[in-house]
Amino acid sequence: MxxxxxxxxxxxxxxxxxxxxxxxxxxxxxxxxxxxxxxxxxxxxxxxxxxxxxxxxxxxxxxxxxxxxxxxxxxxxxxxxxxxxxxxxxxxxxxxxxxxxxxxxxxxxxxxxxxxxxxxxxxxxxxxxxxxxxxxxxxxxxxxxxxxxxxxxxxxxxxxxxxxxxWNPDYRPSEVGLLYVDHMVGNVGWGEMNKWVDFYARVMGFTQLVSFDDKDISTEYTALMSKVMTNGNGRIKFPINEPAVGRKKSQIEEYIEFYNGAGVQHIAVATNDIIHTVTELKNRGVDFLYVPPTYYDTVLDRVGHIDEDLTELRKLGILIDRDDEGYLLQLFTKPVLDRPTMFFEIIQRKGAKSFGKGNFKALFEAIEREQALRGTL
Missing domain, CATH: 3.10.180.10 (2,3-Dihydroxybiphenyl 1,2-Dioxygenase, domain 1)
Structure with a gap:
């Protein structure tokens, strides 16, 4: 049925x-x-x-x-x-x-x-x-x-x-515990975010779930703005990002430069056991952004009690954030293509409906380290 x-x-x-x-x-x-x-x-x-x-x-x-x-x-x-x-x-x-x-x-x-x-x-x-x-x-x-x-x-x-x-080949490596698409993020150009937010509201009947401005999503060097659109049952969530003015070139600008326009920046895929999933992915050669160990020195002061072993999360570089309804665990791959464009997010929700606002600074600094290596910051 x-x-x-x-x-x-x-x-x-x-x-x-x-x-x-x-x-x-x-x-x-x-x-x-x-x-x-x-x-x-x-x-x-x-x-x-x-x-x-x-x-x-x-x-x-x-x-x-x-x-x-x-x-x-x-x-x-x-x-x-x-x-x-x-x-x-x-x-x-x-x-x-x-x-x-x-x-x-x-x-x-x-x-x-x-x-x-x-x-x-x-x-x-x-x-x-x-x-x-x-x-x-x-x-x-x-x-x-x-x-x-x-x-x-x-x-x-x-x-x-x-x-x-x-298609029935003999080669069938085991699954890693991925369940469904949690959300898909679109990067658009300067001043275009509200146009596409309006598109999803007017044309598809979505509503705005949350918004982030350059005060929420910024570092010393770069910034962006984002609004998250969702349908009524919450099964489809589309965050829309646009660049914001910063001292250096943001990840959104880098994406648009190499993708030659707007497009899907990342696909967030859900798991019920992020430690298992990320361990498997790392063992199979998937590269993730580096999170400095100092992130974990104060993270529990911010998010409170969690069920997972912090030592395991630190070893894998998994980020933690909490909202009014629970907490989430997340980690981002490096771009999975030669151009610095599309990547994946692994996410496990323990009640939280949000998108890891408390991790934005650590995440963006990690992305900036990769941009610096590419000479595009």
Whole structure:
């Protein structure tokens, strides 16, 4: 029995929420070599093989590998021919997120409701069919060249969607405990944050959950501003960042310079055991930002009692923060691509609904150390 959006309780009553969303359906990245990228996400991150599209399935212009862990589905897509929009995207941006697909009960309604409110269409409602049923897709444009697809799959029983076949390799490294996408962060240019905050409120019925200004998110050298948008049931959260004036080039400016525009900065993935997950990821070669040991000298004075062993958290560099509803544990990878653009956040929530405001200074100083090494600070 599939979840229906109306069955999911609304926890943010101020959201207009005319657009019922069940959760994140998948995240599609355009990459230079999908086969090798799939191996990386299998080997380093424990994602499991699900489906494949390529020459063998009749796809002449692109190849895609679909991987899943928990409720997180990644689609890695590469071009098979010279020229065309996928090559153009990779040439301009490097590897990066192209599609944030949202799981809905009615993709046609979702497209009609959002385009009537001013969204620019990128895909009119389209029905894909095979022997396993049908999937309805539609899509709209959002910041930069990022797209939102609406995916209706209540009448489909196949591995992923029509056009794909099951992918069953022998190679299946174990999972690392990732559960679902907690939030996805978009970086936009100077003065563009409020435009996209308004887009998510007006076009998609989201509400603002929290905001941070340059007093909250700054160091001696750099600053940024951020507002977090959420749908009513809280399953989709999109923080939107823009640069703020600082003495040196901020991480947002660096991202926009190398990505050549706005795009997805990081994907936050949830776990119920961050110590296990981060230990596994480090053992498999995933690089994380360095947190100085002095961070832990006073952290418990700030956050109070926690269930975890502080010695273990210090050893792994895991950050801790508390809000009125509980605490959270989080850690950020270094960029997972050659360009200093996209990275991942590992997060474990112990009641907290916030985003680690108390860690911003330590996090930004860690990012600045990496920027200095790259010569981009």
């Amino acid at each position: 599939q979840t229906q959006a109306q069955d999911i309780p609304k926890i943010f009553p101020q959201a207009e929420d005319f657009l019922p969303i069940n959760g994140t359906d998948y995240v599609e990245l355009y990459v230079g070599n999908a086969k090798q990228a799939a191996h990386y996400y299998q080997s380093a991150w424990g994602f499991q093989p699900v489906a494949y599209r390529g020459l063998e399935t009749g796809s002449r212009d692109r190849v895609s590998y679909v991987l899943r862990q928990g409720k997180i589905t990644l689609v890695l897509t590469s071009p098979l021919q010279a020229g065309g929009p996928i090559n153009e995207h990779i040439n301009r941006h490097g590897d990066g997120v192209k599609v944030i697909a949202l799981w809905v009960d009615d993709a046609t309604y979702s497209w009609e409701a959002t385009t009537q409110r001013g969204a620019e269409s990128c895909l009119e409602p389209t029905t894909l069919s095979d022997e396993h049923g049908q999937v309805v897709l539609s899509g709209i444009k959002t910041y930069g060249e990022t797209l939102h697809y609406f995916v209706e799959r209540k009448n489909y029983q196949g591995a992923f969607m029509p056009g794909f076949r099951p």
